Amino acid sequence: MLGRIVLHLLVLLILSPLLPGVIAKTKALFAGRIGAPLLQPYYDLARLMRKEFIFSRTTTWVFLAGPVVGLVVPLLAAQLMPFGGLGASLSFRGDLVLFVYLFGLARFFTAASALDTGSSFEGMGAVREVTFSCLAEPTLLFALLVLACGADSLTLNDLLGPALAGRWHSGQAASLALIAVCLFVVVLVENSRIPFDDPNTHLELTMIHEVMVLDHSGPAFGLVLYGAAMKLLVLGALLVRLVLPLQTGHVLLDLLLLVAGLVGLAVLIGVVESTMARLRLPRVPQVLVGTTLLSAFALVLVLR
Amino acid sequence: MSESLLANLLLLSVILINFFCLGSARLVACIRAIAVQGVVLALLPVAVHGLCAHSLVLGLGTLCFKGVLIPGLLLRAIREVRIRREMEPFVGFATTLFLGTLIAACAFLCADWLPLAAAHHEGLLVPVALTTIFSGFLLLMTRRKALTQVLGYLMLENGIFIFAVLLSEALPLMVEAGMLLDLLVGIFIMGIVINQIRREFSTISTEQLTALKE
Amino acid sequence: MVGLLVFGLVLIATSGVPGLAWRRGDSGERLFCGQVLAGVLGCLVPLAATAVSGGLRLELPWAVPAGWLVLELDALSATFIAPLLLVVACGALYGLRYWPQAEHAANGRKLRLFYGLISGAMLVLLLARNALLFLTAWEIMALSGYFLITTEDDKSDVRQAGFIYLIATHIGTLSLFGLFALLGQHCGSSDFPLTASLPAAGSGLLFGLALLGFGMKAGLMPLHIWLPGAHAAAPSHASALLSGVMIKTGIYGLVRFTSFFAHIPAWWGWTLLALGAVSGVLGVALAIAQHDIKRLLAYHSVENIGIIAMGLGLALLGRSAGQPALVVLGLSGCLLHVANHGLFKSLLFLSAGSVIHSVGSRDIDHGGGLLKRQRWTGLFFLGGAIAISGLPPFNGFISEWLIYLGGFGVLETPSSPLAFAMLSVPALALIGGLALACFVKVFGVVFLGEPRTDAAARAHESPPSMLWPMALLLLACGWIGLFPLSLRALLERAVSDWTGAPAVATLSADLAPLGLVAAIGWVLVVGVLLLGAWLHRKSATAPREVGTWGCGYLFPAPRMQYTASSFGDSLVRLFQFALRCERHGDRVEGLFPDKQEFSSHTPDLVLDRGLHPLFSAIAAFLGRLRRRLQNGIVACYLFYVVLTLTGLLVLVRL
Amino acid sequence: MLIPLILLPLVAALLAVVAPWHQARSLLLVVGSAGHLLMTGVLLAQPAVVGTPWLGLDALSRLVLLVTSLLFFGCAFYAVGYLEYHRVRGNRVMVPCLLVFLSAMTLAVLARHFGLLWLAVETTTLASAPLIYYNRNRLSIEATWKYLLLCSIGIALALLGIFFIGYGALVGGVHPVDLQLDALLAAAPDLSRPWLHAGFVFILVGFGTKMGLAPLHCWKPDAYGEAPGLVGALLAGGLTSVAFLAILRALQLMNAAGDGPLARQALLIMGLLSMTVAAISMVRQPDIKRLLAYSSVEHMGILAIGVGMGKLATFGALLHLVNNALTKGGLFLSVANLQRGYASKKLWEVRGAIATLPVSGTLFLAGFLAITGSPPFGPFMSLFTILRGVFGQGATAVGLGMLVLLAVVFVGMGATVLTATQGPAVQLDTPYQDKLLVVLPPLGFVLLVLVLGLWLPEPLVSLIREASALLEVTS
Structure with missing residues (x-):
């Protein structure tokens, strides 16, 4: 088990900054630019860790709690999530609920630390974050319900285990495909990607996640970025595993498969970001409710 | 048989007096009529049960109270309040009379239908008692003046008295005496109350007595 | 043991009595506090004994018709009594400085008298095994609750809230009259029947009455009308007691009542599940729309009662479908959430009270930046907020996790008739997300940012006697979150008390993963602390004199911060179909707009939109009818006499 | 022993008429009522009291006697303080x-x-009329008038009912016809049914008017509203x-004649009607004393329902009679x-009573809680017993x-x-x-009611049990 934990941590810590890099590169290629190097996020993190802090006089310790929890939570959540063929390092009945709620905790502190600055822009970001997430949460659980349907286990490891491949070949393929789409939307929302959020916009009024961390600086900001990257990886792993339920049994091969899948996902995100415009903010809840209904429909299909 | 005939004649006069009261607007005349009714009722025990101590005492008592004392009280009250006529009853006199006739008819039908003791099948006691009671009620419900309502109450009591005559051998004298006394006291107190009403409202119509409502 | 229990109970119930003698000075309140604490300690010993070994029972004759003094302490009662004792003790201590006799000469004694009385009555109620004793204790509790709510009866809104509460609770009590009268007919005596001894046939009316009576007290959604006003009106430690403990007696009643039956009709479970889901979602949605911190917390009580009811509903479904695992998960989730809600809701009310005490207002928008001035209160509130949002590593997560597991569990058996019960899972997720949003809002607006009012800027920390009770409650929350297995034995026994079947070994397996959950909680706590300490040390020398970056705007003011209304707005709009939020104020238009005002108000869905107009119309109609009937005309009254006479004569057909 | 019990207050009354001093009269009132209570106590302590054909003491009358005497004692005590205030x-x-x-x-x-x-009940009407008129103003005269007229008519109907029963005996061939209760009970099966039924209806309507069952209750709000409080207490x-x-005496007769169910049905209907009318009239009632009057109507309805249901509910109703009175x-x-x-007794002036007059205000509130059937007060016990009786007999709709x-x-x-x-x-x-003098009696009553809610003395229970046995069909 300990080996598994270390392996998961290593994958997470090393691999996660790569994904934003891939996304950025894809977008650059689409835009006809060369773009920043793939490893740019690593450089950014290293630079941020060396930089100094600067704090608003309004802030309290809660301001720092946001980045801290935002980093610890993905590290823990990753232990519950099977990374491709590499099973989860910790697995118990009902771990999927803990998985979802851990991210809730991170969201709580991120939003609180945004409010700690007293800035109305950051307040705005916090509102959007919690609003959209609480609409995305039922979707995630519907998806998990679809997976739990018929599986006689309630661990993420088993739901996303070897049996999954078989289910794609059975009559459940349609609903699995549906929830894959829904989960992709959830990944986009939870990781603040276009069309729901634009991390690179220059207008604070339209941002969600980025505007929440406006005041963070130095290593704290580094932790925020690192945490966000890890979250993308963990949630991405869920989606990748769902779509590619292959398992070779060989650690390295499985790892390679995972990396390939994650990079593919990043490319896909990059493509989406390049080809779609950002949604108007009032449209976002509508899309999310629609996704929820879609996932509910998937559940009905399974139960039929 | 002659006794029964006498009784029936008396009872018919009672009914006539009822109709008179129902149809008349003149209060003094009504009080006098009720007094006459009292006197008639005083004769009734003797007429029904013959001359015996019980009937005599009852008759005398009735004569005193219903024939003399109570009408006297009422007449005194009416002198003090200086009111002569019943104005604007809730239901018109003609209608009241019509209703009274209807009631009398019903009472007679009822009496035929009710199981009566063998001795009473011929007599008019039960139907007349019922008629008088209901006429009293009618008077109470259709008139506005407090005094007329007292008259209605008296008529009601007279009806009950007629019924009591049926039973008078079964009923010990004491209870009947008590009833008469109670009636007297009741009317006496009502008289006082009417006086008080007059003092407070300067009229004894019950029209004014409608302040207490929801 | 029983003697000690009764002794403690009497001490608690009469704790306000000696203090009646002192109008001035603090002897009375000290005596009160001492007596409550002594009583709580007295009750704790038998309680602990119950947790270790079997239950206690006391039977004495009682000279009223069909009355019999039967008290029994079993595990089911114990799960309700344990948080009760803690909250009562904490509230009593807290009240010493929160509601001192010196500042509240007019109503301090009344408050303490009924505080003791309601605590004692609740204890008796949870122990009673006789209908009359139960009803007596129930109503003493309800009436004491009324007097607690109307502590400040010189305020008209308090009186209004109290009146609504009293009506609601009495209607509930009346339906309990019906319930127990019918139940007595079913089982032949007014003592509570044995567990699982009654057949369920023909007991639909019973369940309806129980649902009305107990649901009214618990505050299930359409019956929650009294709750927001009442909790807002009472002093904070009384609100803590009412919200944290008293409304749970309704749940206790439902749990105890359902335990009587051998077979449970499936619709009972479905009803509770549906009502629970509605209460949960709409409760929290209404909470988000509130500006008054105590009303907000009160709506969260509706939400949590919804979660509890969902747990009970799952357990009932498990009973009717014969799925023991579902019974264990649902009921232990329900019971644990009862205890948890008691703890964190009391904690939240006490810390909200601490804020109100120093800021002098219940309006969330009058706070701001209080974490700097009330660091401990803020910390405790944060703990409570995390717990109530159901987030790890606190206790709220543990109980919700159990209910989640129940909801997922119905899918494990293929084509189960209960498959639709899994809809509780997305409902819980939505509730959880909304609760999180709501508490981010409260904590952020009240404790973070800049002070919005002068009062908030001058706020000061509360005295230790108010802080310690909160600390104790937070510790209890943390304890359940981090050592959930310590309660496993009690929960399992409570479940077997409920089903009447002895606990089976397999049942333990369902609760076993709690150990790993707790372990992850520990890692989370340690990890956050370590990383936090590292970051804190690294940032120790950083400059803290700059202002928040204003995105190019140079003159930010505290008034420009996000307010409670603006924070809740986007979510409130989503639920506009149900909340019907009222907005006052015009849009800002033009390049140089005039001065504009904006305010929003969210009336209660059932009370303000439904019952108020309905009852007004009925009352007006009855008034007209009354004036028609009692019109002051004697002739008319005589007519009634004749009518009655005729009617009765027709009835007896002569 | 029975005749002195009746004569004692009468003698005291005579003395009061001739007594020249205010205090002496007040003293006579207290002494008279205390003596009455004392003698009642002695009487009730005796297991059997030798009666005459005219007077007697069975379980029912023991119960009502106890209640009446107790209530009167409290009111007499109160009257001293009250009359002191109205010295003029x-x-x-x-x-x-x-x-x-x-x-x-x-x-x-x-x-x-x-x-x-009948005679005695009529006398109570007459004796209480001046009491209602105590305040001597327009409203009280109106109330007295309505009370007097309606009750007199009601009582007259009751008399007619009694005559009907007597005539029923005559028709049924009972000889000698006697209106003595025991004789009638013995002869009950022979009575002519139509007359008996009509007699019961007339008695129910007649005494029901006096008792205040709806819709015969119309005098009640007026009289209770305008009479002094202590008179209201005695009336209610x-x-x-x-x-x-x-x-109940008439019900006994109907039971003995085997027509109990019919009588009970009539009582049940009247009871439900009374509760309904009272409930309608109490909504938004701005006059406190009229409110109490309607509450009295409501509780008369509850009594009627209880007796109308029979069995356990009868027991509850008789217990409720005690609780309601106190x-x-x-x-x-x-x-x-x-x-x-x-x-004032209007809501727009009476506000904040607990803060203004702490003892009276609190007692009023406590009394309200008690009368509406909240535990731990006595009416709860009786009400709940009635409900158990109602549900126990399967009359779920009535109970609901x-x-x-x-x-x-x-x-x-x-x-x-x-x-x-x-x-x-x-x-x-x-x-x-x-x-103290005006607060102690209501306090005593409320405390008594509280005690009855927590502990019913065994003698009282057995008394009520005996009394309710009298109302059951024995054959």
């Missing part, structure tokens, strides 16, 4: 009337002869119980204090109907009482203060 008006009328009223009630309770019973607690006893005593007396303090009506009553009454009692203190224009 004097007590020359009040005290004799009260004592005669007591005597008449006692006679009615003890009577074993329908004629005597004592007189109604006596009238109810008279109805609670009404506490309520009327405390409201009288409030009325005196505020010089009662519950709904009780809820409406609670809402209506609660709105008025709470508005009156809660809130900030008011500056009073009158010099009235809660003095």
Whole structure:
């Protein structure tokens, strides 16, 4: 088990900054630019860790709690999530609920630390974050319900285990495909990607996640970025595993498969970001409710 | 048989007096009529049960109270309040009379239908008692003046008295005496109350007595 | 043991009595506090004994018709009594400085008298095994609750809230009259029947009455009308007691009542599940729309009662479908959430009270930046907020996790008739997300940012006697979150008390993963602390004199911060179909707009939109009818006499 | 022993008429009532009392006698303080009337002869009329007039009913015809049914008017509203119980004749009607004393329902008779204090009573909670017993109907009482203060009711049990 934990941590810590890099590169290629190097996020993190802090006089310790929890939570959540063929390092009945709620905790502190600055822009970001997430949460659980349907286990490891491949070949393929789409939307929302959020916009009024961390600086900001990257990886792993339920049994091969899948996902995100415009903010809840209904429909299909 | 005939004649006069009261607007005349009714009722025990101590005492008592004392009280009250006529009853006199006739008819039908003791099948006691009671009620419900309502109450009591005559051998004298006394006291107190009403409202119509409502 | 229990109970119930003698000075309140604490300690010993070994029972004759003094302490009662004792003790201590006799000469004694009385009555109620004793204790509790709510009866809104509460609770009590009268007919005596001894046939009316009576007290959604006003009106430690403990007696009643039956009709479970889901979602949605911190917390009580009811509903479904695992998960989730809600809701009310005490207002928008001035209160509130949002590593997560597991569990058996019960899972997720949003809002607006009012800027920390009770409650929350297995034995026994079947070994397996959950909680706590300490040390020398970056705007003011209304707005709009939020104020238009005002108000869905107009119309109609009937005309009254006479004569057909 | 019990208040009344001093009359009132209570106690302690054909003491009359005597004692005690306050008006009328009223009630309770019973009840009407007129203003005269007229007519109907029964005996061939209760009970199976039934209906309507069953209750709000509080207490607690006893006598007769179910059905209908009308009238009632009057109507309805259902409910109803009388005593007396303090009984003036007049206000609130059937007060026990009886006999609809009506009553009454009692203190224009003499009696009643809710003495239970056995069909 300990080996598994270390392996998961290593994958997470090393691999996660790569994904934003891939996304950025894809977008650059689409835009006809060369773009920043793939490893740019690593450089950014290293630079941020060396930089100094600067704090608003309004802030309290809660301001720092946001980045801290935002980093610890993905590290823990990753232990519950099977990374491709590499099973989860910790697995118990009902771990999927803990998985979802851990991210809730991170969201709580991120939003609180945004409010700690007293800035109305950051307040705005916090509102959007919690609003959209609480609409995305039922979707995630519907998806998990679809997976739990018929599986006689309630661990993420088993739901996303070897049996999954078989289910794609059975009559459940349609609903699995549906929830894959829904989960992709959830990944986009939870990781603040276009069309729901634009991390690179220059207008604070339209941002969600980025505007929440406006005041963070130095290593704290580094932790925020690192945490966000890890979250993308963990949630991405869920989606990748769902779509590619292959398992070779060989650690390295499985790892390679995972990396390939994650990079593919990043490319896909990059493509989406390049080809779609950002949604108007009032449209976002509508899309999310629609996704929820879609996932509910998937559940009905399974139960039929 | 002659006794029964006498009784029936008396009872018919009672009914006539009822109709008179129902149809008349003149209060003094009504009080006098009720007094006459009292006197008639005083004769009734003797007429029904013959001359015996019980009937005599009852008759005398009735004569005193219903024939003399109570009408006297009422007449005194009416002198003090200086009111002569019943104005604007809730239901018109003609209608009241019509209703009274209807009631009398019903009472007679009822009496035929009710199981009566063998001795009473011929007599008019039960139907007349019922008629008088209901006429009293009618008077109470259709008139506005407090005094007329007292008259209605008296008529009601007279009806009950007629019924009591049926039973008078079964009923010990004491209870009947008590009833008469109670009636007297009741009317006496009502008289006082009417006086008080007059003092407070300067009229004894019950029209004014409608302040207490929801 | 029983003697000690009764002794403690009497001490608690009469704790306000000696203090009646002192109008001035603090002897009375000290005596009160001492007596409550002594009583709580007295009750704790038998309680602990119950947790270790079997239950206690006391039977004495009682000279009223069909009355019999039967008290029994079993595990089911114990799960309700344990948080009760803690909250009562904490509230009593807290009240010493929160509601001192010196500042509240007019109503301090009344408050303490009924505080003791309601605590004692609740204890008796949870122990009673006789209908009359139960009803007596129930109503003493309800009436004491009324007097607690109307502590400040010189305020008209308090009186209004109290009146609504009293009506609601009495209607509930009346339906309990019906319930127990019918139940007595079913089982032949007014003592509570044995567990699982009654057949369920023909007991639909019973369940309806129980649902009305107990649901009214618990505050299930359409019956929650009294709750927001009442909790807002009472002093904070009384609100803590009412919200944290008293409304749970309704749940206790439902749990105890359902335990009587051998077979449970499936619709009972479905009803509770549906009502629970509605209460949960709409409760929290209404909470988000509130500006008054105590009303907000009160709506969260509706939400949590919804979660509890969902747990009970799952357990009932498990009973009717014969799925023991579902019974264990649902009921232990329900019971644990009862205890948890008691703890964190009391904690939240006490810390909200601490804020109100120093800021002098219940309006969330009058706070701001209080974490700097009330660091401990803020910390405790944060703990409570995390717990109530159901987030790890606190206790709220543990109980919700159990209910989640129940909801997922119905899918494990293929084509189960209960498959639709899994809809509780997305409902819980939505509730959880909304609760999180709501508490981010409260904590952020009240404790973070800049002070919005002068009062908030001058706020000061509360005295230790108010802080310690909160600390104790937070510790209890943390304890359940981090050592959930310590309660496993009690929960399992409570479940077997409920089903009447002895606990089976397999049942333990369902609760076993709690150990790993707790372990992850520990890692989370340690990890956050370590990383936090590292970051804190690294940032120790950083400059803290700059202002928040204003995105190019140079003159930010505290008034420009996000307010409670603006924070809740986007979510409130989503639920506009149900909340019907009222907005006052015009849009800002033009390049140089005039001065504009904006305010929003969210009336209660059932009370303000439904019952108020309905009852007004009925009352007006009855008034007209009354004036028609009692019109002051004697002739008319005589007519009634004749009518009655005729009617009765027709009835007896002569 | 029975005749002295009736004569004692009468003698005291006579003495009061001739006594020249105010204090002496007050003293006579207290002494008379205390003596009455004492003798009642002695009588009740005896297992069997030798009666005459005219007077007697069975379990039912024991119960009502106890209630009446107790209530009267409290009210007499209260009257001393009350009359002290109304010194100008004097007590020359009040005290004799009260004592005669007591005597008449006692006679009615003890009577074993329908004629005597009727006589006594009629006397109570007459004796209480001056009491209602005590305040001597337009409203009280109107109330007295309505009370007198309606009750006299009702009583006349009851007399007619009694005659009907007698005639039924005559028709049935019973010889000799006697209106003595035991004789009638023995002869009951032979009575002519139509006359018996009609007689029962007339007695029910007649004494029901006196008792205040809806829709015969119309005098009640007026009389209770305008009479002094202590008179209201005596009427609502004592007189109604006596009238109810008279109805119960007729019910006994119907039972003996084997027509119990019919009689009970009539009682049940009247009871439900009373509760309904009372509930309608109590919603948004701005007059506190009229509110209490309607509450009295409601509880008469509950009594009728209880007896109408029979068995356990009868037991509950008789217990409720005790509880209702005592609670009404506490309520009327405390409201009288409030009325005196505020010089008003309207809701727009009576506010913040607990803060203004702490003892009376609190007693009023406690009385309200008690009368609406909240534990731990006595009426809860009786009400719940009635409900158990109702549900126990499968009359679920009746039980649910009662519950709904009780809820409406609670809402209506609660709105008025709470508005009156809660809130900030008011500056009073009158010099009235809660003095011991006027506070002690209502306090005593409320405490008594509280005790009855927590502990029913065994002798009382067995007494009620015996009494309810009298109302059951024995054959």
